[in-house]
Amino acid sequence: MRAGKYLLGLWILAVLGSSLMSGSVSAKEYFTVKNNVLERPTGYREWVYVGTPLTPNDMNNGKANFQEFHTVYIDPESWEHWKKTGNVRDGAILIKEMTSVGSKVATSGKGYFMGDFIGLEATIKSKREFPDEPGNWGYFSFTNEDHKSIKKAAKLEPTANCNGCHQASAQDDFVFTQYYPVLRAGKSSPEKAVGGK
Numbered sequence: 001m002r003a004g005k006y007l008l009g010l011w012i013l014a015v016l017g018s019s020l021m022s023g024s025v026s027a028k029e030y031f032t033v034k035n036n037v038l039e040r041p042t043g044y045r046e047w048v049y050v051g052t053p054l055t056p057n058d059m060n061n062g063k064a065n066f067q068e069f070h071t072v073y074i075d076p077e078s079w080e081h082w083k084k085t086g087n088v089r090d091g092a093i094l095i096k097e098m099t100s101v102g103s104k105v106a107t108s109g110k111g112y113f114m115g116d117f118i119g120l121e122a123t124i125k126s127k128r129e130f131p132d133e134p135g136n137w138g139y140f141s142f143t144n145e146d147h148k149s150i151k152k153a154a155k156l157e158p159t160a161n162c163n164g165c166h167q168a169s170a171q172d173d174f175v176f177t178q179y180y181p182v183l184r185a186g187k188s189s190p191e192k193a194v195g196g197k
Contacts, residue, residue: 030075036156038140044095047073051180069099086188088173096121119143134163135174
């Protein structure tokens, strides 16, 4: 009798533990925002790589708005949600790490090759943190003016700085998925998301 009660207790604990763990995972956040100030996230290079667009000065009359490589990552929880639903989850964060154009010649030929890290930016979708921002998206820049170091924290960018362009031109919920084949392939398609079919 005691053994039965003991086993039943263990089973209940296992079920509750599993439920609590799954709940915490589904609500996981990869950022800390206080008073519209974002602490610089860490570990993002181990998140899901989305892509690296480049609009070089050479192809824009020497006046490209974003003349550096933009290496973009999405947090793992949001990637899982994206490939299952095709939607950006509330609580998603994307990191954009900027790298200068280094050499234009390599053993493979002429091209654009990465130089040094020069900046870091983040965008977060959160109804809780940004209820008055378009689409509930907030944008942050950790880049210092010297482009040699980055800040430990960043203030929320004014709405006019980023939201307008994203709202008008981004294909999916303020995200430029049209330039990221990883996101396009993975949208609502778990098999294609990991390189299948």
